[in-house]
Amino acid sequence: MSRKHDHPCAIAEALNILGDRWTLLIIREAFYGATRFGEFLTNTGISRNLLTERLSQLVEADILERTPFADRGTSHAYALTVKGRALDTVVMALTEWGNSYLYGDGKEPVLARDKASGEIIRRIEPVTSDGQIIARQNIVIEAGPGGDGRTLSRISKAKSYPFAE
Known part of the structure; x- marks a missing residue:
């Protein structure tokens, strides 16, 4: 993948893992039940070398788990982890x-x-921890404990972010 985002932002950090044109398609296929290399290959149209690279990155990021497939020693199956299912x-x-x-x-x-x-x-829809739907205009974005000065400055200057309608 290309260069990484390097400032504290949850979206930027997520894009470091998910932001190329193939990764979410691989994850989509895992949600649809694909577990084998050939299934991901056929269902996405990705090249073999890119698929190998993306699967390795998703395993390294703990989004997919790679396990040996029972019938062959060199074959593997892939499954979404808890972190992957959260997508x-x-x-x-x-x-x-x-x-x-x-x-x-x-x-x-x-x-x-x-x-x-x-x-x-x-x-x-966005919901509270007890399941109540929150109107988008009632959502306020603020800098979190992991934000730096640049994040605080950017968020404090925002006129509406991004939920105000």
């Missing part, structure tokens, strides 16, 4: 954004549906 909202949000703004109603290639009600999930 479910990222994958769902990107799917919904793509459906809404790139495809439109009736043209969505993939839909997320609530198992219990059968309703199509149209938007991922």
Whole structure:
């Protein structure tokens, strides 16, 4: 991958791991049930050498776990770790954004549906720790304990970030 972001920002740091054109597609396929190298290769269209590199990076980042496959000594299976499964909202949000703004109603290639009600999930909403939906205009962004002076300055000057409508 290209050069890394080097300032304290959760988005920049996440992009250091997830920010190339193939990584989220590999993660998407893992959510869809792919576990083998060939499945990732076929389902994403990535080249063999790039797939090998990206799988290694995802294992190193503890997003995927690599285990020997039972039937062969040289073959491996990949599975999402706890850290990898926590990307479910990222994958769902990107799917919904793509459906809404790139495809439109009736043209969505993939839909997320609530198992219990059968309703199509149209938007991922921010919630409090007890599950209450928070209106976006009520979200305030502030510098956290890991932020530096540059972060504090940037956040304090922000007129709206990014949730105010």
